[in-house]
Amino acid sequence: MIIEIKVPSPGESITEVEIASWLVNDGDVVNKDQELAEIESDKATLTLNADKAGKIKILVEAEQAVAVGEIACTIDTSVAPAEPVETPAAPSAEVSETKEEVKPSEKKAVSEELSKVKVTPVAQNLMEEEGWTVEDVINGLHRISKKEIGAIKEAGENVAASAGVPAGLSAQPKEREQNRQKMTSLRKKLSARLVAVKQETAMLTTFNEVDMTNIMAMRKKYQNLFVEKHGVKLGFMSFFIKASALAMQKHAMVNSMIDGDEIVTPNYVDVSVAVQTPKGLMVPVIRNTESMSLAQIEDTLKQLAVKARAGKISLDEMTGGTFTVTNGGVFGSMLSTPLINPPQSAILGMHNIVERPMAVNGKVEIRPIMYTALSYDHRIIDGKDSVGFLVTLKKMLENPELMLSGGDELQKLVLDL
Structure with a gap:
């Protein structure tokens, strides 16, 4: 059975609204009372809910104006939502396998990125005594203090200075881009009301x-x-x-x-x-x-x-x-x-x-x-x-x-x- 989901009325004086966004995709199987879309008018935002469970077919695109009472989507109730299947948890590796101790000499090689990290001679000796790599040390850092941040900042300023770039400025300019987005019905109505206040009072x-x-x-x-x-x-x-x-x-x-x-x-x-x-x-x-x-x-x-x-x-x-x-x-x-x-x-x-x-x-x-x-x-x-x-x-x-x-x-x- 195909049922129609119509656009509800936010109020007596409102005849047109806008589908702000769909919360589901076309062809999804939805549950009863599930929220399908957000509807914006010049006074409030409402949600469109599913009357029945089934497969949805979207008829109105997002960010499109639509008249109150118009059909926004249909639901095919012959397609029922799938029952959730519980999958037994896989046995943990610690149970199925015996964890082998890794000797210091068998530890994996340090990645190319981490090989660039500067290590002082004293720190290098301590790491060799423990059989640690740079990656082991970084993975073991659970807390970054002011000392580490200060060291990184100082290193960055030194690099910038050596390249002839003032401290705090990036050597590479950011991409010159603009972001555009359509004004919502609520924002447009608010804009009109604010202008009217200045002109009419x-x-x-x-x-x-x-x-x-x-x-x-x-x-x-x-x-x-x-x-x-x-x-x-x-x-x-x-x-x-x-x-x-x-x-x-x-x-x-x-x-x-x-x-x-x-x-x-x-x-x-x-x-x-x-x-x-x-x-x-x-x-x-x-x-x-x-x-x-x-x-x-x-x-x-x-x-x-x-x-x-x-x-x-x-x-x-x-x-x-x-x-x-x-x-x-x-x-x-x-x-x-x-x-x-x-x-x-x-x-x-x-x-x-x-x-x-x-x-x-x-x-x-x-x-x-x-x-x-x-x-x-x-x-x-x-x-x-x-x-x-x-x-x-x-x-x-x-x-x-x-x-x-x-x-x-x-x-x-x-x-x-």
Whole structure:
């Protein structure tokens, strides 16, 4: 029986996708539910699976655009996968044969390449006493130390110098080659969206700095207990996501977006988190962060990141965000101006943590500092809200206990001020 495997729909608005790559060859015998191909759309990457076991016939070439619902391949179910055959292990040579001791004089000759290795007289005498060849010595080296690397480097520099070539430069130029590869649908769509952001929004970026001392001390003190209770590590991202959601209670315009002639301000905060994957940048969404705990945010973030990097994330898990957080610090970025993720109106950029001298109570102290950046659409977010948002965020991150009060000072709450 011949069954048809059709291209699935990644979403309602998508009518065409691209077969990124086939994971099997034409004519292979596949198993039921085996992954056959990777399908890329302008929003997500999906896999094409086998409904039945049998012999596959590929009808669409890789890197070719294909309409949703079109037949990508067929499977002949009359050809069943072969049963795995277990082959008994062959008897080892040590059991079947008696190992003969090789006398030093009977050792094999040194290969032509190894004969070029320089050996000092002292080392040569020691090798002769033991009956060793250069190959025996090299095979016995299980650890290469700084001493060996330094010796090789020095030898190479001496050879280069004698040939009239400056140290560190190769005597032979590298081949002048170029590598070309077709842009994926995901990358093309991302490119178009980034250009549109610059052209269609009045984007500005404002900056601040955060002293990470208290958060780092909290993570160090409670990390083991946190992992033991919640089964996930406590990172920095959850603090920033939670603090952002709470700061929007005071600066709701940061969570707003333009819809035609209207400004839409949700009473919830669905945070899109930028995740770098082999296929490009993806932004899965953590919903209702305003009502989630740090542990819930970390757990959800971990699940979404794993699915995104494996190409298993669904379209629903990547749509509907109201605000974005991106962390360029994992790549070593000190400062950046992140681009807004439309139709959202703001994005928060995290960066690397560096020890810097800070004035604390009239004294200079070394503190772990992170620069933060908020890019926003100035058409609906004024400077008061953008700067006020970052100041409130900074307050809660430097004093995490303020997250219990949404950024308000606890003493004022006690006094009902």
